[in-house]
Amino acid sequence: MISSQYAGKRVRLSRILPDGKSVIFAFDHGVEHGPGEISEGRLDPRVLIREVVEAGVDAIMTTPGIARMTWDIWANRVAMIIKVSGKTSLRPAEDQLLQSIISSVVEAVALGGDGVAATVYWGSQYEDKMLERWTQIRLKAEELGVPALQLAYPRGPHIKNRYAVDIVAYGARAAMETGADLIKTYYTGSTETFRQVVKAAGGVPVLMSGGARTASPQEFLRKVHSVMEAGGSGVVVGRNVFQAGDIRGMVRAIRAVVHEGADPEEAAKLLDGSGA
Numbered sequence: 710m711i712s713s714q715y716a717g718k719r720v721r722l723s724r725i726l727p728d729g730k731s732v733i734f735a736f737d738h739g740v741e742h743g744p745g746e747i748s749e750g751r752l753d754p755r756v757l758i759r760e761v762v763e764a765g766v767d768a769i770m771t772t773p774g775i776a777r778m779t780w781d782i783w784a785n786r787v788a789m790i791i792k793v794s795g796k797t798s799l800r801p802a803e804d805q806l807l808q809s810i811i812s813s814v815v816e817a818v819a820l821g822g823d824g825v826a827a828t829v830y831w832g833s834q835y836e837d838k839m840l841e842r843w844t845q846i847r848l849k850a851e852e853l854g855v856p857a858l859q860l861a862y863p864r865g866p867h868i869k870n871r872y873a874v875d876i877v878a879y880g881a882r883a884a885m886e887t888g889a890d891l892i893k894t895y896y897t898g899s900t901e902t903f904r905q906v907v908k909a910a911g912g913v914p915v916l917m918s919g920g921a922r923t924a925s926p927q928e929f930l931r932k933v934h935s936v937m938e939a940g941g942s943g944v945v946v947g948r949n950v951f952q953a954g955d956i957r958g959m960v961r962a963i964r965a966v967v968h969e970g971a972d973p974e975e976a977a978k979l980l981d982g983s984g985a
């Protein structure tokens with residue numbers, strides 16, 4: 710007989726990846742990068758969360774403060790993943806390769822959450838401490854039937870190119886072997902190389918981390934399409950949505966690529982043109 714924890718995890722994963730794929734809105738930037746990255750009209754979390762929920766994201770990955778402030782908007786409409794680690798860019802540069810614990814699996818469940826997320830900077834001089842924190846979170850999540858998404862971000866003094874396929878594949882493999890139920894990592898620049906990352910993850914769903922806003926929405930949609938072609942399970946995207954001119958159109962276009970296999974040019978027709 711399967712355990713309650715196993716069943717619970719499957720229930721929650723089915724909400725995050727309804728068809729095995731997902732468009733997850735990432736919004737923990739206020740901590741990671743500061744409010745300056747968010748345009749004034751979008752600083753009110755209730756305004757932005759309402760927009761992306763109504764536009765049709767499958768899930769949101771955000772901080773406990775924002776999840777609490779917007780519960781009535783996302784409840785019973787999209788899956789909620791609580792980011793339980795974080796760091797600010799106010800720290801001295803060398804200390805920015807460590808993330809602190811800002812929430813817990815218990816709080817994520819109390820909030821009505823479907824998952825937890827935490828970062829591991831593979832290769833950082835703090836890798837050991839980050840792994841300890843990841844493992845505590847992951848084991849508690851296991852106990853409570855909550856999927857754990859690892860932001861597998863290779864980043865450290867010996868890592869020359871964090872986007873190189875061997876580095877990204879290493880981080881994805883390490884994420885799988887340290888018990889991640891979902892992996893979010895960098896795009897490696899091509900379908901062929903990202904396919905190697907997906908293979909390295911050994912069957913654990915791999916989602917692309919959006920990254921800085923691209924020069925055009927079409928460029929971002931091409932990246933998403935490449936990730937899906939490579940066997941990826943979707944995207945976890947922040948800036949390319951909340952910095953877009955047409956947020957709703959951008960979410961619809963990303964959904965078309967992820968869930969319907971639309972090609973980027975077709976999907977771009979869903980934008981209202983203000984995305985410049």
Ligand SMILES: O=P(O)(O)OC[C@H]1O[C@](O)(COP(=O)(O)O)[C@@H](O)[C@@H]1O
Nearest residue numbers: 735737738741919920921946947948
């Ligand atoms: O890679 P960086 O610059 O540290 O950015 C971290 C940010 O990227 C994310 O992982 C994904 O968001 P983006 O799509 O904006 O890159 C966020 O969760 C996080 O705040």
